[in-house]
Every structure is written in structure tokens, then in C-alpha cells.
Amino acid sequence: MKLHLPLVFVIAIALIACKPKTPADSAPPPEPAAAAPASPGNSASAAKPAPAAEAAKPFDIGQVPVTSAALPAFPYIGIPAEFKGAARSDEVVQFDRIHVVAGNALRPVEGKISRRYFSINEIGMSPLGAHRNYEAVLKELGATRVDTVSPADPSFIAAHGGELEAIRKKMRLIGGPDRSDEADIPGFEQYLLRTPSSNIWMSFYLFDGSLNLGLIVVEEKALKQSVALMPAAQMASALEKDGHVALYLNFDTDSDVIRPDSLPAVDEIAKLLKADPNLKLKVEGHTDTDGDAAHNKQLSLARAQSVVKAITARSIGATRLQPVGVGAERPLADNKTDEGKARNRRVELVRT
Amino acid sequence: MLAGAMALPASAMTDPASVPITSATLPAFPFVPPPAGSPKPFSEDAVTWERVYVLTGERIAPIEGRYYRRLFSAKSAGSTEAAVLQYYGQKIGDLGGVKLATLTKDNDAVLRQGGMEPKRAFEKLRHFTGSSIIEQYLIRSTKGNIWISVGIFDDGLNGSLVVVEEQPFKQTVAPLPSIGGAKPDTRAKPPQ
Numbered sequence: 001m002k003l004h005l006p007l008v009f010v011i012a013i014a015l016i017a018c019k020p021k022t023p024a025d026s027a028p029p030p031e032p033a034a035a036a037p038a039s040p041g042n043s044a045s046a047a048k049p050a051p052a053a054e055a056a057k058p059f060d061i062g063q064v065p066v067t068s069a070a071l072p073a074f075p076y077i078g079i080p081a082e083f084k085g086a087a088r089s090d091e092v093v094q095f096d097r098i099h100v101v102a103g104n105a106l107r108p109v110e111g112k113i114s115r116r117y118f119s120i121n122e123i124g125m126s127p128l129g130a131h132r133n134y135e136a137v138l139k140e141l142g143a144t145r146v147d148t149v150s151p152a153d154p155s156f157i158a159a160h161g162g163e164l165e166a167i168r169k170k171m172r173l174i175g176g177p178d179r180s181d182e183a184d185i186p187g188f189e190q191y192l193l194r195t196p197s198s199n200i201w202m203s204f205y206l207f208d209g210s211l212n213l214g215l216i217v218v219e220e221k222a223l224k225q226s227v228a229l230m231p232a233a234q235m236a237s238a239l240e241k242d243g244h245v246a247l248y249l250n251f252d253t254d255s256d257v258i259r260p261d262s263l264p265a266v267d268e269i270a271k272l273l274k275a276d277p278n279l280k281l282k283v284e285g286h287t288d289t290d291g292d293a294a295h296n297k298q299l300s301l302a303r304a305q306s307v308v309k310a311i312t313a314r315s316i317g318a319t320r321l322q323p324v325g326v327g328a329e330r331p332l333a334d335n336k337t338d339e340g341k342a343r344n345r346r347v348e349l350v351r352t
Numbered sequence: 353m354l355a356g357a358m359a360l361p362a363s364a365m366t367d368p369a370s371v372p373i374t375s376a377t378l379p380a381f382p383f384v385p386p387p388a389g390s391p392k393p394f395s396e397d398a399v400t401w402e403r404v405y406v407l408t409g410e411r412i413a414p415i416e417g418r419y420y421r422r423l424f425s426a427k428s429a430g431s432t433e434a435a436v437l438q439y440y441g442q443k444i445g446d447l448g449g450v451k452l453a454t455l456t457k458d459n460d461a462v463l464r465q466g467g468m469e470p471k472r473a474f475e476k477l478r479h480f481t482g483s484s485i486i487e488q489y490l491i492r493s494t495k496g497n498i499w500i501s502v503g504i505f506d507d508g509l510n511g512s513l514v515v516v517e518e519q520p521f522k523q524t525v526a527p528l529p530s531i532g533g534a535k536p537d538t539r540a541k542p543p544q
Contacts, residue, residue: 072528081524082400125524126402126419133525141527 059103059146061257066194067142075114075217076193076200077137082125088118098218099170100201101147101190106160106170109201110253111221117174117214120206127178127210128185134204134215138191143202147190152177174214176207185210196260199252220253229264232271235349239272239279244350246286246332249307256302258310266307269349270314280320282350283307288341289328301325307347322352366452368408371492374448378493382420382515384443384500387431393424394510400524404516405476406499407453407488412473415499417519421478426504426511433508437487440502440513449491449500457484478514479503 079088097110120130138145149156151167160167168175178187187210193200203216230247238245247269250259258266273279285300285307304323312318333340379385386393402419405412426436441451474481483503491498496518503512 076527078526078528081526121397121399124399126399128403129399129401129521129524132521133523136523137525137527 057103059105059107059148061102061192061194061199061252061255064144064146064192064194065142066196066260068196069142071141071193071195071200074112074219075116075215076141077134077202077215077217079116079118080123080125080133082123083118084123086118086122088116091115095221098172098216099167100192100203100218101149101151101156101171101188102192103146104149104156104159106151106167108254109199109218109220111198112219113172114217115172115214116216117212119211120213121211125213127180127187127206128182130206130213131185131189131204135189138193138202138204141193143191143193143200145189146192147188150177150179150186150188152179152188171203172216173203173205174207175212176214177205178207178210180210194260230268232268232275235268235272236276239281239349239351244348246346246348248345249303249347251303251306254299256299256306258303258306263310266310267314269307270311270316273311273316273320280322280352282322282324282348282352283311284324284326284348284350286326286330286332286344286346286348287328288331288344289335290341293327297325297327297329299325300327304347366450368452368490368492368497371450371452371490372448373492373494376446376448378447378491378498381418381517382422382513383447383491383498384440384513384515386422386424387436387439390431391425391428393422395421395423397421401519401521402516404478404499404514405473406501406516407455407477407486412468412476414476415497415516415518416521417496418517419478420513420515422513424511424513425509427509433485433504433511436504436511437485437502440500441487441489444489444491444500447491448493449489449498451487452490453488455483455486455488457482477501477503479512480505482506483512484508 075092092112092114094112095110096113097108098113099106099108101107120127125133151157151160151171151173152164157164157167167173176187180187187206189204191202191204193202199220201216201218201220203214205214206212207214230245235245235247247265249262249265251257251262252259273281283304285302285304287296287300289296301323302325304325308318308321308323311321328335328344331340331344332346333343335341335344382398398418398420400418401416403414403416404419405414426433431439444451468476471481474483474486477486479486479501480503483505484507486501486503488499488501491500499514499516499518501514503514504510505512
């Protein structure tokens with residue numbers, strides 16, 4: 001659809017990562033900041049499995065604390081000290097899509113991926129020792145355990161297509177994951193480490209009768225596009241002149257969670273509304289044309305609602321805001337190019 | 353001793369605390385060699401740290417430490433079940449070990465009274481579920497406790513030896529080295 005640009009003063013705030021990208025159209029994610037590991041036991045985000053009572057609740061990534069700890073280099077975790085030339089497999093790909101367990105759901109994530117597996121039996125490490133080691137190091141990094149069920153659990157398998165092998169394939173698991181009857185020796189653990197710029201997913205699992213261990217680390221692709229923060233005054237000017245303004249916010253991949261680096265933009269929107277108590281806005285979510293149209297529309301609405309929620313959390317009345325999901329129906333640019341798609345992924349504020 | 357122990361009748365069992373600290377010079381882990389001339393064991397498993405259940409004076413209880421298990425033929429070289437038990441009992445005794453308990457296939461009730469199915473209990477003891485007898489020994493040294501148990505299974509054809517030297521858990525996996533070398537800020541920010 002063509003826009004009437006003379007009527008539209010567009011200040012872009014793109015809906016970044018509005019849906020999963022394929023490896024072919026995505027650049028490698030940036031390296032994490034260099035830093036030292038966190039001190040043991042200091043993290044506020046203890047690596048404990050989610051309580052059973054939480055299992056029925058949908059996973060809310062927004063509830064996982066964001067760590068400001070400086071992290072070591074990807075893939076963050078070293079090999080066990082017991083390694084003395086023992087064989088192991090290490091593989092790193094700059095960008096791919098993989099599935100992780102978030103709560104009781106399979107969740108697609110995209111980014112830089114490390115897959116490591118080795119025989120714990122060969123290095124003299126017990127399954128309990130492996131669990132304790134990795135639990136401790138993940139806690140040290142500030143990660144939070146986010147699975148409420150094992151992917152090998154019959155209820156999980158039934159809820160995700162009925163075939164464990166298909167789930168393994170999506171999660172890139174070599175085997176297993178094993179299930180232990182001892183509560184403190186889980187055969188699978190999913191951790192999430194949220195940073196201001198990215199989500200880092202870490203899957204620990206045991207397989208082949210707990211003789212072998214696998215560790216998968218995914219650093220979600222961080223925003224490559226840097227958009228200058230638009231001050232509230234500039235938004236007001238654009239709305240006055242054109243009736244709407246486009247903003248580019250970062251969301252987690254295929255999610256309505258606003259990434260922390262975009263929260264200052266939300267602060268500016270709140271400031272805009274506080275400065276003009278009579279101002280009412282439609283908050284429109286827009287996507288590019290990649291993927292399923294119905295999904296895009298649903299996702300764009302969820303993201304618009306998420307923005308409204310974030311604004312109202314800043315003491316703005318909800319009656320002044322109306323979320324709308326537009327999907328890919330009103331592009332600003334050609335969806336055949338990456339640049340055009342990036343312009344089309346946006347949130348627009350429209351004066352009502 | 354860890355949490356999770358289950359009570360067992362005290363009959364025919366010895367209180368671990370009553371075992372004297374050994375004055376013997378202990379050989380290298382796993383402390384007890386196979387009988388001279390015996391064939392190579394079927395298998396030997398060892399891990400640097402594990403949780404294993406043992407028979408204590410009155411309970412079956414979890415301990416943690418360095419773990420070793422040997423599976424071997426109990427009938428090799430014309431040996432007998434009794435001779436195997438006697439050999440290991442003698443070797444362990446020479447090191448200052450004391451027999452704490454004897455389980456036989458006829459006294460499953462001992463385990464049942466502890467609230468544990470016998471099959472599961474044998475697994476936790478790291479012996480075969482069909483074991484006809486398990487003898488539990490303890491060597492107390494100035495460096496810590498060493499738990500050794502000997503089992504016979506397959507109608508006396510084969511044997512198992514389980515050795516656990518109690519040790520605390522040691523962390524051996526660490527984050528990769530930092531690039532900057534600065535201490536991290538581990539404070540977590542509240543979501544949104």
C-alpha cells in the first residue's frame with residue numbers, strides 16, 4: 001500500500017526483529033562486551049527451576065531480570081577442568097534459528113549459536129557433578145532457569161506435535177534429553193540470561209544414559225540498526241505537523257517484549273503525553289511482509305499493546321491510548337530489500 | 353552425612369562413629385586391589401565426585417565423594433563366593449576398616465522398613481538388584497571416611513566392589529576468562 005507521505009511526517013521507530021529472520025537475510029550478531037565473570041552467589045537471578053505452581057502460567061520473558069553484569073566472551077562458559085585432551089565437539093554458527101524451552105513452550109530464537117557436547121563419563125564427571133557444575137557457573141553469570149518441564153516429558157511431547165525426535169531436531173539436541181528420577185539431577189535445564197542488548201539462552205542436557213553432556217548457547221541477534229532517540233518535543237512537533245510519527249523500537253524475536261535499550265523511547269512517549277494532557281494517540285504496530293500475514297498482524301497488535309502497557313506503567317491513563325495491529329498492510333518502503341523491510345518494521349503514534 | 357537418610361533396624365549393624373581412626377598407611381584410591389592372578393574385571397567405573405548411598409550403622413544414607421566401582425568374576429581361578437568376601441574383608445580389615453552391615457537377599461524387609469523399594473535401594477547402593485549379599489565396610493582416616501562395599505550377584509558367579517572416598521564437591525567448570533579483566537557488576541535490574 002502506498003502512503004501519502006506529504007501528510008506523513010515519519011520519524012522512524014522501527015519494529016525491529018518483528019519476526020524470525022532466515023540466516024540468508026540476517027547479519028551476524030555483535031560480540032558481547034568483554035568483561036569478567038560474576039562472583040559466585042552474588043546474582044539476584046538464582047538458577048533455580050521455575051516453581052511447579054508457575055508451570056501453568058504462560059512464560060513471561062519480561063519477568064526475567066536483566067543483568068548488568070559484564071560478561072565474558074561468547075560462548076561464556078569454559079570446558080571442565082577435567083578435560084585433558086578428551087574428545088569433544090564444538091560448533092559455532094554465526095546465525096541460525098533454534099528452539100528453546102520457555103516455561104512449558106517451545107520458543108524459536110535466532111542468533112549466534114554454540115553447540116558443545118562431550119562424554120562426561122570419559123572425563124570422570126558424574127551426572128550430578130555435571131549438573132552442579134553448570135548450575136553454579138550459570139548462576140555466576142546471572143542466568144535464570146526458565147523451563148518448567150523437560151522436552152522429553154510426555155505432556156510436552158504431546159503439546160508439541162507428539163514426536164520427541166521432531167522436538168530434538170528443532171532444539172538441535174544430539175539425543176535425550178535424559179530424565180532422572182532424582183529431582184536434583186535434571187536431565188535438561190534451560191537458562192536465560194537477559195542483558196540490556198540481548199537475550200542469551202543456554203540449554204544444558206544429558207543424553208545416552210547420562211554418559212554424555214550437551215550445552216547449547218544462543219545469543220539472540222542484537223539490534224544492528226541504531227536509531228537516534230527522538231525527544232518528546234520532536235515527537236510533538238511531528239504530530240502537530242503530520243498527525244503521526246513513526247518510531248523504531250527493538251523487541252525480542254517473535255515476541256512482544258520491548259528490549260531494554262528501547263525503553264528510553266517509551267519514556268519520551270510518556271513525557272510527550274504528560275506535557276499535553278489532552279493528547280490521545282493510536283499506537284500502531286507495523287511489520288514487513290516476511291512470514292505469515294495473520295501472524296504478522298497478531299504480532300504487531302501484541303507489540304502495540306506492549307507499548308501501551310509500558311506507557312501506562314509510566315502513569316499515563318490507558319483511555320488516552322489505543323493499540324492497533326496493522327501487520328504488513330501499510331508499508332513505508334519496498335519490502336524486497338532489507339533496508340525497506342527495516343523501515344517498514346515500526347510503531348507509529350497517530351493523533352486521534 | 354547428607355540429608356535424606358532412611359532409618360534401618362540397628363540389628364547386626366555397627367555404629368560408624370564407633371569405628372576407630374585407622375593408623376594404617378592407605379594405598380592409592382581405590383585402596384583395594386583385585387585378588388592376585390584374577391582376570392581383568394568386567395568393568396571399572398570411576399568419577400571424581402558422585403553421590404552414592406551406603407549402609408551406615410542404622411540407615412541407608414547418601415554420601416558424596418570420589419567414586420569407583422569394579423565388576424568382576426567371583427568364580428574365576430576356582431574361587432568361591434565365600435572366598436571373595438573373605439579376601440576383600442581381609443584386605444579392608446588390614447587397612448583398618450570395619451564391617452558395618454550385611455545385607456542378604458533374604459532381608460529385603462530391612463530396606464522396605466526404610467521406605468525404599470529393595471530394587472531402588474540396590475541401585476542407590478550401586479550394586480546389582482539381584483545381589484545375594486552386600487557387605488558394607490567403613491575405613492575412617494584422618495583425611496575422611498572411606499566407604500567400601502562388596503556384593504555378589506548372578507547366583508554367586510560375579511561380584512561388585514564399590515568404593516567412595518568422601519570429599520566435598522569441587523567446581524571445575526568456570527566462565528571463560530574475561531577480556532577486560534574487570535570485576536563484573538552482578539546486580540540485576542528489575543524487568544522494564
